[in-house]
Amino acid sequence: MKAAARRDKYRVVLVPPLHADGLLPLAAGLLKACALRDPFLRGRVEITILEPWVGAEEAPARVAALKPDLAGFTVYGGLALTKKAAQGVKKLCGAKIIFGGPLAGSVPAGEIFSGGAVDYAVAGEGELAFVAVLRALLGRGDLAGVRGLSYAEGGRVAVNPPGESVKDLSTVPSPYLGGLFKWAGYPRIPFENSRGCRGSCLYCAITRNYREFGIRRARAELARILSDFPELRTLFLIDPDLCQNSAMPQLLRLLGGEVSRRGINVEIQMDLRNLDERRIPLLNDRAFILGVGVQSVFPETCRLINRRMDFGELRRKTGLLAAAAPRAKVVLSFIIGLPGDTYKNCLANFDWGLSVNAGLFFHRLRVYPGTPLGKAAARLGIKFQELDPYYVLSVPSLGAAGLKRACALAREVSLAANIVFADKYFGFLFRHIARGHAGEFPGVALCRRVNRLARADKGMAAAAAETDAFQDDGDWSGLDVNTFRERRAWLIGELAGLERGRERRAFAARYAGFCEARLAWERVDGATADRVLRLAAGERLRSPSLLVCGAASSDPARLSGCDFSRELLVEEKFGFFPTPPARDRFYADRPALPAAAAGALKGGHFRDIVVSQVLGALPAAGRVGLLRRLLGSAGFGAKLFIIDSGLGYPEFGPGWELTGSWMECARETLENDLRSAGWRLTRTVPLGKWSVFCAERA
Structure with a gap:
């Protein structure tokens, strides 16, 4: 019979938290880095971090396939689930099991060791204890002397004195700089x-x-x-x-x-x-x-x-x-x-x-x-x-x-509260209405009314199912606005109908119309938006070109085919639409847009400039100031294309909340602003709720 090959090194497998969901296992990397720095351990242990992350069901087989002597689990939560996975590892390959992580020091040792799956557990920071445990298991030390360690011994659980924290963090080697993660x-x-x-x-x-x-x-x-x-x-x-x-x-x-x-x-x-x-x-x-x-x-x-x-x-x-x-x-x-x-x-x-x-x-x-x-x-x-x-x-x-x-x-009220956060257009109006309502808890009362409206609508079924599936009772920030994107305008309109008082109802209705126009533009796909600009320009946009739009707008992604040379994104707090990375992109907050534009436009000499949706966000003086700055950055024969609804813009206070007032920006107003800034309106291309205003240097 052929003799089994002798194993030269003590084999350790470190298992990330079983609910890691794509999170790199930093704790495992730190343990490995500290162990490999120890001169005695470096040539005697082989440490593998289980990558990528695994679920509780597949963990036992994945770990056992590596034939470890010791399997370490980082436990942030789900103790019962982790113990079950550890028991599976022990059954398949007989490895010893060590637990660590925040939960290991926060629960009684009896709960960790019950069931017999766990052999060792480390409470507190684990680097020093992990090194000491490995040395003890290899004959260079005693488990009883490892501070912060609990371990099963002779049918009982021994609990050592509390562990020590690393006094000088500069002595902890970096697993990132050491290249210890392989995935x-x-x-x-x-x-x-x-x-x-x-x-x-x-x-x-x-x-x-x-x-x-x-x-x-x-x-x-x-x-x-x-x-x-x-x-x-x-x-x-x-x-x-x-x-x-x-x-x-x-x-x-x-x-x-x-x-x-x-x-x-x-x-x-x-x-x-x-x-x-x-x-x-x-x-x-x-x-x-x-x-x-x-x-x-x-x-x-x-x-x-x-x-x-x-x-x-x-x-x-x-x-x-x-x-x-x-x-x-x-x-x-x-x-x-x-x-x-x-x-x-x-x-x-x-x-x-x-x-x-x-x-x-x-x-x-x-x-x-x-x-x-x-x-x-x-x-x-x-x-x-x-x-x-x-x-x-x-x-x-x-x-x-x-x-x-x-x-x-x-x-x-989780569904309604999630809508308030997920849809910023909705959230601004919700808070404005709640501030104007009497009662002890007007926000909660309004939230309940919105909740009934939303749950009664069949178009909101997917959003309701998603929030109902949240594990936590009050997770009010987990819903993706795209889950109910087709019902956003309807929801805002229904919310506006809950306002009281003639003037406040009129403002809410106007705001709902403004949002409907904004959302209609957001639903336009990239190919259509590109055709609209070609129709307005009479040709493909010329380079160098500039795009000025809202930071929450999908314009940078939707108009990526236009290959803008520079982008100026204006923060309006209307959402967090992810924009693709760009090399020459600038940001400006809405109140400071004219001044902030100076740096973004420096040295531009743009031939074509597109301003989408944001011009109405400024008062008259601010609009003229921005248009003048755009003229100053325009090259010879430059053209300006303004995409605007002509509906104006709701006024916001210093704290970025609705005031109940409105800034007008109708077509006649826009023509006057262009003329005052040195531009000449050449034509207007209607687009339903929107128009493209085409201008050139006067």
């Missing part, structure tokens, strides 16, 4: 710039020991990420609060540069309490998605969980974000079921959230036993589930019935 197709990639949090919220498991990696490492890692992962669509900053980072300004400039130009989204978590107002303009980038943890607007509730809340400061800073960083997408998160919550408080949280132009997420409190809140639960009278996901069951101020009622309301 280039990750669409979502985590980007770590710090660890820990200076806050002390009781429900949180994050260490209070705050440290930073430094801006030099950030620059080097980002360059490598952009080079190695061409499918990247979202860069996810895993720092719990970027505002605490001393290099925040440099990081924002770095992320708003090349990352933004490539059309990559950047998800940033921040606590507005720590946001320096001077840094808000640095957040003004369409690439940025800002996740803001509010939790509750009530100071007493926040005090009970060791958070500070100044509602006036919160309102002021959200207003500043809207005014000074209009291009950023903001998502506010709240927690339902905090100690001190009442049903009325929950309604107030819902109502205030609906009054802000932001995505909203209301999730039920999870009380992990290992967190300070879990340890104080009995004292605070909190009851929660005994196993993962550890949802709160009741708090003294709310009770089980009140909590159930609040969660039911969050789910009941």
Whole structure:
């Protein structure tokens, strides 16, 4: 009989979270990088990161096929599912199993080790413990001396003293710079710039020991990420609060540069309490998605969980974000079921959230036993589930019935609330109407009415089914506007019909007509739009050419065949339509458009200029100013094509919300503006709700 080949190295397979959904497994890369840096381990272990990510059903076979001695699972949630997959690995190949990740240190060791699937578990930061465990398994150390480790031994679970955090993060090798990830197709990639949090919220498991990696490492890692992962669509900053980072300004400039130009989204978590107002303009980038943890607007509730809340400061800073960083997408998160919550408080949280132009997420409190809140639960009278996901069951101020009622309301109005966020045209009118209605919670009341309208419409069935399938009770920012794109104009018209008072109803009706015209243009396909411009120009657009349009417009993608030499996109906050990357693209916020255009038009000498939909967004002086700047950048024999409905534009206040007034921009007004700026209108091409106004130098 032939002898089995001797295995030279101890084989380890690291498994990403089983619900990773395209997220690169940074934790596994850090563990591998630290282990391979150890001189003793480097020649004795073979570490494989399971790439790409896998689901729970396929994980056992994929892992077992690699014949590991040790299989490591990163656990962020879904503990039961991960244990089942680990049991499958053990059954197929007999590998030892080690768990790590945030959940491993937040739940009782008994729950992790029950069932016999898990042999080892590491709580806290895992790099130092992982290296020590491998050394011990290879005879260079004792498991009993590994801080932060729990392990099954002789029918019991041994729990060692708490683990140590890495004091100097510069000593942690970068898996990005080391080229440790072998699959280039990750669409979502985590980007770590710090660890820990200076806050002390009781429900949180994050260490209070705050440290930073430094801006030099950030620059080097980002360059490598952009080079190695061409499918990247979202860069996810895993720092719990970027505002605490001393290099925040440099990081924002770095992320708003090349990352933004490539059309990559950047998800940033921040606590507005720590946001320096001077840094808000640095957040003004369409690439940025800002996740803001509010939790509750009530100071007493926040005090009970060791958070500070100044509602006036919160309102002021959200207003500043809207005014000074209009291009950023903001998502506010709240927690339902905090100690001190009442049903009325929950309604107030819902109502205030609906009054802000932001995505909203209301999730039920999870009380992990290992967190300070879990340890104080009995004292605070909190009851929660005994196993993962550890949802709160009741708090003294709310009770089980009140909590159930609040969660039911969050789910009941989820469709309407998602429409408010997904369709920005709809959202502006919704908030304007709610502000004018009397009552204690006008936003919630209006949301319920919209919810009934939407659910009664057969055309909204797909959107209703999508929101009903959301796992969280209050996920109010997960719906894609394209799910109900054919019903958008109808929904806005129905919403306008809910307004009260003659003048306010007249404004709402006019706004609905404006939106209908805008949406009609958005439905025009690229081939038709190209033919329209050729008809107006009498030929193909000449180069160099310029496109000026809304940042939320599909014009840059739809008119890509026109091959514009330069684009000036105007932020109107009417949506977040993804625009294809372009080398020569500029952005300008609507109030500052004439001034911002100066830099974008510098050295242009354009032969053909197309201005689509945005001219009416400016008051008369602003329109004339922009038209003069366009004339100054026009080359010899240049032509100007203005696509406009002649309906004018709703007036917005400093906080980018509707005022109820209107800016007129009828055809006669536009002709006068062109003449005042030195242009001559040559002809008009009608397009139903739209017209193309053709002009040349007077």
